[in-house]
Amino acid sequence: MRTLRLVLAIPLFFLTFMLFGSCAVNPVTGQSQLMLVSEQEEIAMGRELYPNALWGGEGGGGEYRDDRLKTYLKGVVVNIHKVSHRPNLPVEFAIQDSSVPNAWAIPGYVVMTRGLLANLNSEAEFVYVMGHEMGHVSARHSASQMSHSMVTQVLLGGAGIALAGSDYSDAALTLGALGGSLLLLKYSRSDELEADRLGVQYMTRLGYDPRNALNAQRNIENISNAYIKSIGQEPGEQSFFQDLLSTHPRTSVRIEEMQNIINATPRQPIRGDGTNRQQFQSATADIRKMHSIYTNYYDKGVRALKKDNLPEAASYAQKALAQDQKRAPFHALNGFIMLKKKNYSEAERSFQQALRIDPNYQPAVRGIGAKSYFQGRYTESIQYLRRSLTLFPEDLPSFYFLGMSYYRTKSYKNAIAYLKPFADAQPKHPRVHGILGMCYEGVGDVNSAYAEHVKQSQIDPKSDVGKASVERSKALRLKYGR
Numbered sequence: 348m349r350t351l352r353l354v355l356a357i358p359l360f361f362l363t364f365m366l367f368g369s370c371a372v373n374p375v376t377g378q379s380q381l382m383l384v385s386e387q388e389e390i391a392m393g394r395e396l397y398p399n400a401l402w403g404g405e406g407g408g409g410e411y412r413d414d415r416l417k418t419y420l421k422g423v424v425v426n427i428h429k430v431s432h433r434p435n436l437p438v439e440f441a442i443q444d445s446s447v448p449n450a451w452a453i454p455g456y457v458v459m460t461r462g463l464l465a466n467l468n469s470e471a472e473f474v475y476v477m478g479h480e481m482g483h484v485s486a487r488h489s490a491s492q493m494s495h496s497m498v499t500q501v502l503l504g505g506a507g508i509a510l511a512g513s514d515y516s517d518a519a520l521t522l523g524a525l526g527g528s529l530l531l532l533k534y535s536r537s538d539e540l541e542a543d544r545l546g547v548q549y550m551t552r553l554g555y556d557p558r559n560a561l562n563a564q565r566n567i568e569n570i571s572n573a574y575i576k577s578i579g580q581e582p583g584e585q586s587f588f589q590d591l592l593s594t595h596p597r598t599s600v601r602i603e604e605m606q607n608i609i610n611a612t613p614r615q616p617i618r619g620d621g622t623n624r625q626q627f628q629s630a631t632a633d634i635r636k637m638h639s640i641y642t643n644y645y646d647k648g649v650r651a652l653k654k655d656n657l658p659e660a661a662s663y664a665q666k667a668l669a670q671d672q673k674r675a676p677f678h679a680l681n682g683f684i685m686l687k688k689k690n691y692s693e694a695e696r697s698f699q700q701a702l703r704i705d706p707n708y709q710p711a712v713r714g715i716g717a718k719s720y721f722q723g724r725y726t727e728s729i730q731y732l733r734r735s736l737t738l739f740p741e742d743l744p745s746f747y748f749l750g751m752s753y754y755r756t757k758s759y760k761n762a763i764a765y766l767k768p769f770a771d772a773q774p775k776h777p778r779v780h781g782i783l784g785m786c787y788e789g790v791g792d793v794n795s796a797y798a799e800h801v802k803q804s805q806i807d808p809k810s811d812v813g814k815a816s817v818e819r820s821k822a823l824r825l826k827y828g829r
């Protein structure tokens with residue numbers, strides 16, 4: 348079980364650190380420093396976190412498919428990687444299919460969202476942002492991040508966030524993860540400054556005009572503010588963006604610091620116009636157009652679906668599909684709407700259409716799994732939900748429906764293996780503890796069964812599951828004299 352393996356892995360890293368605290372040379376500073384994790388461990392953690400960061404959190408979305416654009420940008424990223432301080436690390440690049448403007452890097456992976464990419468002006472701006480993110484990896488900021496907040500956030504992403512409604516079906520019907528902002532790595536102020544310096548250094552080495560770092564900085568602030576407004580919040584309002592903006596200091600301060608960094612960076616000959624704006628603009632023309640379809644229709648449809656406004660969601664999904672038939676998310680959105688309407692044949696059709704376009708589009712795989720579960724076809728739901736977890740190992744709704752499918756087929760040991768991590772992440776879920784109680788009774792673990800029934804009785808004693816738990820905890824108390 349991947350989730351459990353990760354949970355166990357973290358304390359071990361800290362333990363190793365506390366007991367032995369290995370020393371290594373920092374690739375950027377050249378000075379030796381305490382290292383929490385070895386390079387091999389960093390790479391392994393990066394590999395494990397990657398799919399969860401790509402699918403999970405507010406950004407979510409998986410990978411935006413555009414082979415030509417990806418090839419072009421990957422070429423640029425590889426060039427940055429070669430002049431970075433750790434060119435020996437593996438490097439993969441992906442465009443994350445999210446309208447949230449963001450970029451992030453973990454060892455082995457560099458990612459920019461559609462929402463940021465579609466709004467940048469030039470290749471030089473792209474190089475600065477990617478160079479900044481890769482700078483975090485070069486200076487091993489991300490290694491310590493991964494062992495601290497990020498991993499905690501991935502694992503506890505669901506904790507404290509109650510499901511929107513009381514009906515368990517909510518779990519299946521969200522498009523993204525239930526988790527929090529796991530892809531927002533929180534770096535310290537000095538880490539940010541160092542990454543800025545490295546970003547400028549790398550772009551200069553590659554022959555870009557470093558003044559474009561200033562443009563990128565101003566641009567990002569505008570893009571973020573525009574996005575926040577577009578989702579109906581004022582900049583600075585309580586949201587996960589506050590994190591983004593608080594760790595990324597206000598532009599005015601940053602511009603001044605950036606100017607100092609540029610002045611202190613050794614000059615290099617500038618190639619061409621120093622921006623490569625033209626090539627970047629023509630390579631990103633399609634994604635810009637597509638991005639406006641997402642923000643005008645798809646994103647609004649997703650928000651309407653989350654608010655359970657099905658007619659509005661359906662209208663936006665249709666508008667998105669009328670603009671473009673070749674995007675898996677548009678079909679999947681329609682699938683989730685149909686699923687909520689209990690129109691299973693239409694849901695299946697839409698999900699299958701999404702999978703014909705992109706066989707690894709995880710929400711569609713999970714959607715078919717949930718649909719099969721609702722239909723009582725447990726062999727099929729188990730097959731799809733297991734596949735869903737190979738694509739997105741921390742997907743909580745998949746845990747829930749897979750566990751429930753095993754419960755319905757009286758395979759209690761398997762049910763516990765999936766429902767327990769779900770319950771840990773969603774401790775206030777209205778049904779799961781009672782179901783877990785039944786499962787533990789099924790495998791003869793009376794103590795755990797009792798504990799879960801008691802929890803269920805506290806959270807919701809009035810539902811069918813709750814009533815059963817009240818009964819069962821009484822019966823167990825009588826029988827075993829608790």
Ligand SMILES: [Zn+2]
Pocket residue numbers: 479480483534539542
């Ligand atoms: Zn940063």
